Amino acid sequence: MIVVGYTMMHNVVNRAQFVNTMNQDVQLGISGSVTQADLAPLRDSGRLGEFAVVYRVERLHQGGGYGDQGKHPLAWAVAVYIDSQLCRVFNARGAGREWNNIDRLGIWLREQGFWYWWTRNDLEPVGNASAEDEEQNDTPTPTPSSTFIDPPFSPF
Numbered sequence: 740m741i742v743v744g745y746t747m748m749h750n751v752v753n754r755a756q757f758v759n760t761m762n763q764d765v766q767l768g769i770s771g772s773v774t775q776a777d778l779a780p781l782r783d784s785g786r787l788g789e790f791a792v793v794y795r796v797e798r799l800h801q802g803g804g805y806g807d808q809g810k811h812p813l814a815w816a817v818a819v820y821i822d823s824q825l826c827r828v829f830n831a832r833g834a835g836r837e838w839n840n841i842d843r844l845g846i847w848l849r850e851q852g853f854w855y856w857w858t859r860n861d862l863e864p865v866g867n868a869s870a871e872d873e874e875q876n877d878t879p880t881p882t883p884s885s886t887f888i889d890p891p892f893s894p895f
Contacts, residue, residue: 763861764827767794769818771826775836778828778851781821788820791848791856795863798837813862815844 773781781787798814814837817828828836838844841858848856 763794763796766861767792767818767825767859769825769827771821771824772829772835773819773821773826774829774831775851776831778819782852786822788823789854790820791851791853792818792825793841793844793848793856793858794818795860796835796837797862798839799835811839814839815841817844817848817856 778787793815794817795813796816798812816835816837818825819828820826830836838847
């Protein structure tokens with residue numbers, strides 16, 4: 740029998756200062772935690788939801804070649820639905836799993852059996868794009884007639 744934890748530790752020490760992660764958990768509706776090892780049995784028993792939620796968090800762990808938290812203060816975390824409750828994925832040591840690279844996280848999600856997931860980033864500013872002059876490209880844009888070859892005709 741798999742027991743999913745519905746209590747979370749919200750108080751952590753990050754960069755020598757006290758941080759309470761509960762506000763973000765409450766905002767996202769996260770009500771529990773689950774370990775990575777429990778995902779496959781939960782999927783087999785039909786208790787694991789179809790999609791995951793990938794969201795931005797303040798990085799709490801060093802590693803992955805990104806040890807300078809001043810340069811890389813944020814990471815990606817994952818929450819999954821278990822019995823209609825949103826639970827954050829934790830590691831076996833009881834800490835929230837974090838990814839610095841969203842591409843590697845996408846690979847991990849596929850390995851865990853997720854075909855799709857929602858991504859949200861509440862911690863980084865949006866709308867900071869600046870209008871830049873478009874580069875002049877001397878290469879002509881390919882057209883369907885010049886790029887794609889017609890398939891051979893088959894009467895069958």
